[in-house]
Amino acid sequence: MPRINSAAELETLRKDILSRRDPGKPAIAICAGTGCLGLGNDKVISAFQEEIKKRSLEAQIEIRATGCHGFCEKGPNVILYPEEICYLQVTPEDVPEIVSETLLGKKVIDRLIYTDPMTGEKAAHQSEIPFYRNQMRNLISNNTRIDPSSIEDYLAGGGYSALSKALFEMGPKQVLEEIKKANLRGRGGGGFPAGLKWETARNAPGEEKYVIVNAHEGEPGAFMDRALFTGNPHCVLEGLIIGAHAIGSHQGFIYTRHDTPQLKANIDTALAKTREYGFLGKNILGSGFDFDVEVHFDVGIFVSGESSALMRSIEGKNPEPRPKYIRTSVSGIWDKPSNLNNVETWANVPQIISKGAAWYTGIGTERSKGTKLLSLSGNICHTGVVEVPFGTTLREIVYGIGGGIPNGKKLKAVHFGGPMGGSVPESLLDTPLDFDAMSKLGAPIGAGGMLVLDEDTNMVELTRFYLDFLTNESCGKCVPCREGIRQMLKILTKMCEGKGKEGDIELLEEIAEVAGAASLCSLGKTASDPLKGTLRYFREEYEASIKGK
Amino acid sequence: MDNDTIDQIIDRHEGRAGSLIHVLMEIQSKNHWIPREALAKVSQKLGVPFTRVMQIATFYKTFSLTPQGHHEVHVCTGTSCHIRGSQRVLDKIQSLLGIRAGETDSNSKFSLAKGNCLGCCTLGPEIVVDGRHYARMTPEKAEEVLKKYN
Numbered sequence: 001m002p003r004i005n006s007a008a009e010l011e012t013l014r015k016d017i018l019s020r021r022d023p024g025k026p027a028i029a030i031c032a033g034t035g036c037l038g039l040g041n042d043k044v045i046s047a048f049q050e051e052i053k054k055r056s057l058e059a060q061i062e063i064r065a066t067g068c069h070g071f072c073e074k075g076p077n078v079i080l081y082p083e084e085i086c087y088l089q090v091t092p093e094d095v096p097e098i099v100s101e102t103l104l105g106k107k108v109i110d111r112l113i114y115t116d117p118m119t120g121e122k123a124a125h126q127s128e129i130p131f132y133r134n135q136m137r138n139l140i141s142n143n144t145r146i147d148p149s150s151i152e153d154y155l156a157g158g159g160y161s162a163l164s165k166a167l168f169e170m171g172p173k174q175v176l177e178e179i180k181k182a183n184l185r186g187r188g189g190g191g192f193p194a195g196l197k198w199e200t201a202r203n204a205p206g207e208e209k210y211v212i213v214n215a216h217e218g219e220p221g222a223f224m225d226r227a228l229f230t231g232n233p234h235c236v237l238e239g240l241i242i243g244a245h246a247i248g249s250h251q252g253f254i255y256t257r258h259d260t261p262q263l264k265a266n267i268d269t270a271l272a273k274t275r276e277y278g279f280l281g282k283n284i285l286g287s288g289f290d291f292d293v294e295v296h297f298d299v300g301i302f303v304s305g306e307s308s309a310l311m312r313s314i315e316g317k318n319p320e321p322r323p324k325y326i327r328t329s330v331s332g333i334w335d336k337p338s339n340l341n342n343v344e345t346w347a348n349v350p351q352i353i354s355k356g357a358a359w360y361t362g363i364g365t366e367r368s369k370g371t372k373l374l375s376l377s378g379n380i381c382h383t384g385v386v387e388v389p390f391g392t393t394l395r396e397i398v399y400g401i402g403g404g405i406p407n408g409k410k411l412k413a414v415h416f417g418g419p420m421g422g423s424v425p426e427s428l429l430d431t432p433l434d435f436d437a438m439s440k441l442g443a444p445i446g447a448g449g450m451l452v453l454d455e456d457t458n459m460v461e462l463t464r465f466y467l468d469f470l471t472n473e474s475c476g477k478c479v480p481c482r483e484g485i486r487q488m489l490k491i492l493t494k495m496c497e498g499k500g501k502e503g504d505i506e507l508l509e510e511i512a513e514v515a516g517a518a519s520l521c522s523l524g525k526t527a528s529d530p531l532k533g534t535l536r537y538f539r540e541e542y543e544a545s546i547k548g549k
Numbered sequence: 550m551d552n553d554t555i556d557q558i559i560d561r562h563e564g565r566a567g568s569l570i571h572v573l574m575e576i577q578s579k580n581h582w583i584p585r586e587a588l589a590k591v592s593q594k595l596g597v598p599f600t601r602v603m604q605i606a607t608f609y610k611t612f613s614l615t616p617q618g619h620h621e622v623h624v625c626t627g628t629s630c631h632i633r634g635s636q637r638v639l640d641k642i643q644s645l646l647g648i649r650a651g652e653t654d655s656n657s658k659f660s661l662a663k664g665n666c667l668g669c670c671t672l673g674p675e676i677v678v679d680g681r682h683y684a685r686m687t688p689e690k691a692e693e694v695l696k697k698y699n
Contacts, residue, residue: 035671038684072671220627220666258574258611259667261680299574300611300665316569318608375670377629383671418628449670451628465631472664 003278005286007164017156026061026103027081029144030090033068033227034260035384036075040092044076047092051099061103064153067143067231067266071131072384074114079126079144086126087112117381117403134400136363137387138371139347140224143231148266151273154234160279162350166242167287170353175246176202179349181357183369188214188342189417189446189522191368191435197339200329202247204337209249212314212333212340213240215256215263216298216305219418220469222449224373225343227385229256230263232347233270237293239349241279244291247339251292255310258297267295302473306521307340308332309475320477321521342447344373364390368434372448378415379454381406386450388433395429398452409454413537417446419466419473420526422533423459442533459538460545464492466530474523481524484515488531500546509535554579555587559594566597569605573612581621582613610665618653618660620698622646623677627666630673634687638674639663641688645695659698 004010030045045065052061069077074088080102087098087109094112101107114123116130123129126144146153154160166175180195201209213236217225229236240252254267271293274280282290296314298304304319308326311333313319332338348370352360361369368390374397377383381403388397394414398404405411413423422443424431431437438445453462467489476482488511491504512528519525535542558575562568572591576583588606592599606612624639639650642661648654650663669675672684676691683694 034668034682035684038669038672038675038682072669075672217668218666221629221670222666223668223670226668258578259665297570297574299570299577299609301609313570316567316605318604377670377673378632415628449628451632453632457632462628462632465628469628469664 003276005278007168007285010160010164010285014155014158014161017152021156024082027064028061028103029064029066029069029079029081031067031069031075031077032065032262033072033075033143033230034223034262035068035072036077037262039075041076043092044078044090044095047095048099051095055099057099057103061099064147066146067148068140068227068385069144070135070137070140070227070385070387071129071382073382081145084126085124086114086129086132088114131382131384131386131401131403134396135387136371136389138351138363139235139344140228140231140373140385140387142235143227146232148231148233149269151234151270151277154232158354159234159350160238162353163238163241163279164285166245166353167285167289172202172246172248175242175353178352178357179246182352182360183357183367184345184348184352184360185368185435186341187344187348187372187447189444191439191445194341194345197329197341198243198247200327201249201337201339204330206337208251208336209247210333210336210338211240211244211247211249211252212310212338213252213254213256213346214305214307214310214340214342215254216310217257217343217447218298218302218305219420219447219449221377221418221451222375222447223377224375224385224448226257226260226263228347228373229343230260230266233266234274235347235350236343237270237274237279239346240293241284241291242349242353243339243341243346245289249339250290252294253314253333254293254295255304255314256295256297258299264295264297271295301475302469303475303521303523306523308521310340311338318475320475321523323520324522344448365432365434365437367436372433372445374448374450376402376450376452378451379405379409379457380452390434391432393430393432394424397433397450398429402452405452405454407454409456411452412455412457413453413459414443415451415453415462415530416443416449417529418449418451419469420523420529421446421449422529423453423462423537424533425537442529442536458496459534459541460492461496463530463534464489464496467492467527470523470527474527478518478520478524480515480518481520481527484511484519484524485527487511488515488528492531495542495545498545500542502546504546505535505539505542552586555584556590559587559590563594564596566595569595569597569602570609573602573606573609577612581617582615585614588614616653616657618657620659620679622659622661622695623665623667624650624661624663625665625667625669625673625675625677626663627670627673629670630666630675633673635674637688638676638686638691642676642691642695645692 078087184194185191308322309319374386415423592602653660
């Protein structure tokens with residue numbers, strides 16, 4: 001494929017791709033996401049390949065190993081196009097029957113479709129299953145339609161038209177204004193307006209500027225960025241290129257995990273393809289804009305997801321964070337202005353540019369716009385990757401999408417933000433998903449890890465668990481974090497062993513306050529957040545563990 | 550792995566101090582551990598002081614400076630796996646293998662690691678053996694899995 005040199009050539013290519021495609025052609029989309037890995041989806045994929053080959057149907061039926069579909073609980077997931085029939089918990093043994101009955105015979109196999117555990121009602125199509133029906137899947141829905149290794153699939157769905165629009169119709173300033181108008185807030189944890197961050201980097205002195213995709217996702221319980229980036233890598237890249245153009249950067253970095261081979265492979269393939277087609281490199285689409293991307297890997301430490309620590313790691317150093325008063329958008333990698341956003345934030349950019357800020361601000365709440373990806377896990381019936389508009393209540397997510405709590409247990413709390421997040425009790429379940437509303441409750445959304453806890457959960461033990469995690473992940477550079485976490489952990493461990501004593505709670509509160517105020521980076525500053533949150537809503541459990549109950 | 554392969558990896562990055570983490574990562578993934586001689590060679594070829602190489606190699610948890618067992622067993626102890634009982638799975642594996650997390654058994658058959666959420670929280674508790682994921686583990690199921698590698 002020769003490189004594309006103009007907006008017109010891009011549209012010609014798109015028309016050409018679409019003309020070669022028959023929307024009515026049967027296609028099998030098999031989830032090759034991280035979750036389904038543990039369920040042996042690789043065997044299902046090869047079973048389909050063998051069966052199609054055996055019947056010489058290669059020309060008539062397409063097989064796509066796709067990114068995460070979302071409904072991990074019922075994996076391996078298979079969707080059959082064009083009807084969008086959704087089969088759950090598919091085994092290699094089911095494959096011959098699916099091919100003969102459904103693909104060739106056009107009959108739905110009853111035992112493989114979704115059955116509502118409460119009503120017994122069946123749902124054959126993806127859009128009818130409550131888990132999917134109650135979501136708004138603006139970002140993640142393309143996962144099932146795209147083979148992540150195929151740039152043609154992405155182009156067929158309108159891919160890179162936002163980039164073309166940004167380069168030729170809008171220009172950097174207008175793009176920046178659009179992102180600001182859309183009030184796109186960073187999805188990595190802080191919820192800081194992306195437009196303002198971009199503007200700071202754009203206006204910062206210096207010719208050389210960098211843009212970074214934070215795909216570290218080191219927070220236990222968070223897996224939605226991986227699902228999106230693995231399944232639809234071009235969507236993130238397109239957002240990144242648009243952002244680089246708006247900021248005036250010619251060098252980008254992707255910082256991601258080394259331990260997810262599929263993600264690594266898909267990013268590499270996507271980068272090679274974008275270079276080949278002329279979306280990366282010199283003179284992108286003939287616009288005169290140069291930009292390229294390097295991939296860097298985290299090698300196993302949580303703190304390297306912190307923005308300034310991540311930048312040290314890209315420089316090839318230890319990931320030790322810097323004080324926050326040095327703004328990375330002014331002085332980041334090699335002290336140059338560096339704009340960092342996470343995977344989901346970048347992925348939102350193309351749709352904002354394509355559909356406009358007015359469309360985007362129509363979704364969500366007053367101050368939190370658009371949709372949010374959530375990693376739904378813990379004591380919940382339907383675990384998986386979920387995308388909902390801001391403003392959806394936690395109750396809707398837990399019961400409407402998540403299907404409630406398994407084993408007839410009661411819900412105790414919902415925990416957001418992993419080891420540096422907070423829990424909200426059942427009584428606050430009607431709170432809408434909103435950056436500010438959740439922060440006020442002491443449970444900021446964070447990156448979107450949503451852990452559901454049933455009545456059997458011991459909140460003191462959960463807090464101890466988080467501090468145990470953080471004590472191993474603290475980089476050790478500053479004392480309040482390194483020692484503060486260690487001391488809090490000591491007290492909590494004793495409490496969990498039934499050896500708590502009077503005054504422990506007060507001491508915990510005091511250490512938490514000092515560590516929160518005096519630590520250098522957000523790891524130390526927020527390490528005690530689960531503690532503060534659980535003391536706020538579940539203080540009686542702490543008191544009980546002192547009385548040795 | 551023979552020294553040639555290590556040399557080839559290092560040679561590809563010769564003179565590029567910024568590639569330090571990349572080089573170590575490649576050696577770790579091909580060789581499963583990084584011998585001291587390799588670290589010395591990395592220092593020399595990339596032009597990075599040996600102390601800096603050691604600082605990086607000892608700081609990041611992925612790098613192992615001692616030989617690993619033939620099979621690498623990883624027990625996820627992320628939050629979701631934790632609340633679904635990963636500790637019991639870990640206890641069982643520790644007693645089966647006779648080693649604790651972070652150790653390698655005496656005949657270099659198994660290495661055991663814990664921690665590091667791998668993002669399969671929806672199907673926990675999870676263990677990973679030589680890169681292969683096993684979901685919804687119980688102590689009993691974990692025992693079955695390990696038998697395959699014996």
